[in-house]
Amino acid sequence: MSDLQAVLERLLPAELALQVVSTRLQEAFLEFTLASTRTSVPCPRCASLSASVHSHSQRQVQDVPWCTLPVPLHLLVRRWPLSFNPLHAAGIR
Numbered sequence: 450m451s452d453l454q455a456v457l458e459r460l461l462p463a464e465l466a467l468q469v470v471s472t473r474l475q476e477a478f479l480e481f482t483l484a485s486t487r488t489s490v491p492c493p494r495c496a497s498l499s500a501s502v503h504s505h506s507q508r509q510v511q512d513v514p515w516c517t518l519p520v521p522l523h524l525l526v527r528r529w530p531l532s533f534n535p536l537h538a539a540g541i542r
Contacts, residue, residue, distance in 0.1 A: 451472060461483075466485055466486045466487045467483045467484065467485060467486065467524075468483065468484050468485075468486045469481065469482075469483060470482040470483060470484045470525065477518070477519070478512075478518055478519045478520065478521060479515060479518045479519075479520045480520070480521045480522075480523070481520070481521075481522050481523065482523040482524075482525065483522065483523070483524050483525070484524075484525040484526075485524075485525070485526055485527060487527075488500060502527045502528070503527075503528040504527070504528045505525065505526070505527055505528075506525075506526055506528070507523055507524065507525055507526070508523070508524045508526060509521060509522065509523050509524075510522040510523075510524060
């Protein structure tokens with residue numbers, strides 16, 4: 450692990466469940482790619498855990514300059530479907 454990755458991992462709280470995938474330091478910018486490490490998430494309707502991944506996507510957070518360098522931040526995220534609770538169809542939580 451590079452020193453840059455080690456510093457970033459110390460700056461990210463564990464409860465964010467993010468892992469440093471890559472770092473790139475160029476003369477013109479400093480770039481980070483992070484991925485979620487969550488294996489399941491609670492359904493917003495009934496709070497039952499879902500481990501089924503619906504899809505994957507990459508998002509770029511608007512970079513905020515650090516000193517004079519732009520810092521693009523790429524997030525590799527997963528979308529989770531709602532749980533298959535039959536009460537959802539009935540409108541009951």
